[in-house]
Amino acid sequence: MDSLVEIRDVHKTYKRDAFEVPVLDGISLTVPRGDFVALMGPSGSGKTTLLNLVAGIDRPTSGSIIVDGREIGRFSESELAGWRARHIGFIFQMYNLIPVLDAFENVELPLLLTTLSKRERRQHVQTALSIVGLGERMHHYPRQLSGGQEQRVAIARAIVTDPTILVADEPTGDLDARNADETLALLESLNREYQKTIVMVTHDPKAAHHARRTLHLEKGRLAEAADSHEQRLEASA
């Protein structure tokens, strides 16, 4: 697999009043195309910050982040917005659907930034919703859906533009066990069947089990050991 994301000696420091709080401390990492990486670590370890940097919604204090051959830290604000629209699909813990739009309209949102016609947009949305198994619920509003269904709509919104990377931040954090399993199975199938590259932050070792490999962060640094799906399979055998 060729590398899709290259993170080179990335530091990130936040300023809190007069204090500087280092969050990431010299992270270097490569994510191959088609990988499914779980980022684990205790609260404050910097995993969400790392995810935000990969997704282009935050900038590193130093170091470089190269996605698909382009260093995204050099993009202007508007270039970065356009880049995110084309290359990133977001999945949030609390789904973050727009409550005044129904499932179809929520999924359609990222497509409004494209030049697709209304008919083409409809086709894309229907495809995305059928992939997540919600083809029958496209005109339901978020309040009319269960948490699991809302998260599947959010996943449909994330994949509808066929992005280069899916970034998921605690995607099962607000779900019960059954819905969490279904969501993770969906992500796994998106990775295996549609070769989507996924970077997922999670606290849950069970969730991380669905990833191809798991990276551990401790105090802004990557822990030495990173276990892969294959290693885990071997261990369990």
Next chain:
Amino acid sequence: MMKFLKLIRRNLFRNRMRTVLTIALLSTIFFFITVLMGILHGFTSVTDEGLNRLVMSSAISVTTRLPFSHEQKLRQLPGVVDVCKEQWIGNYYKDKRNFFTNYAVDHETFASVFDDYKVDPQQLAAWKADRRGALVGSELMQRFGWKVGQRITLTHNIHPYDAELTIRGVVHHPVNDSSLFYHMDYHNESMHNAGQAGLFWIKVKDPKLLAPLSQEIDAMFKNGEYPTETMSEKDYQAGVVAWMGNIQLLFTAISSAAILMVVMLAAVTMGMSARERVKEIAVLKAIGFARPAVLAIMLSEFMLLSLLGGVFGTLAAKGIFRVIDMTKLTDGAVRGFVITGQLMGGCALIAMGIGLIAGGLPAWRASNLRVVDGLRKVV
């Protein structure tokens, strides 16, 4: 932008109660602004009536009267067709609440000078023949249920006599249908033959003569005991407006204050609306909506909200005053009230301006929101 209309529309009505109340507030303000501007239009607009009339009053003050003897001097001027003296009386019918405009006028020249007031010739002749006869506006006849031939007494208010009159005719006018006219002779007799009147209406042969004649008249009386101030009827109406305390300035100040108030209230509402959606705005930005797009979406929503308020208020004013006659409602004090298309368009523009100003800061803040800050609580 059309692609985002659905999002804008849905966001606009996400909190229906707040939206409805904000629109109601804006509508109320715009209703009053429209009415005020319509009244102002009436005061300042040019009407055909009176284009060939001059009004002569005292140059000393509005309460100073002029001697009857001025009339003969006026009649000698070339271009003067006729003269009608007029005195505003200010009496009322039975109760002070039954106030309306009533004048003493020259019965012989009234119909000639005020040819825009239409009276049945027989009734006019009957009025002329009766020293205590009255001509009454049709609206006033309806208001009090009077009949031609009925005797009425107008109780004194300013002048020291009660006018005992017999209604001899009904007068019709396109704007002023609620005034009463009776004989100057009767008034003068009741005032112990003082021989004075407040106004002299001068009908001229040609509207082009209005300006030179007014100068000539004032020059003629300049050095006398009773200097005059003469102007066209239109200028006189404008002068009355000025005398009433510069209503134009007052109305503009009231409207401006109302607009300022509504801008502040709308800013609070819009700021609240934007703050409630911080996470959603962050999500929009995360999925690729750039700063200008977020700004445009938010501003469009706020401007649409204001526009709806403005349009509803203006249309309500237009609708209500299509049914209710402002002139009749104000007993003729407000004439020429009209809500023009230009006024409505102006109100719509002001409404959008309010949305732009009140919503500008919240929209700008939303568009500049850092995605990570907006998502922090949920990511």
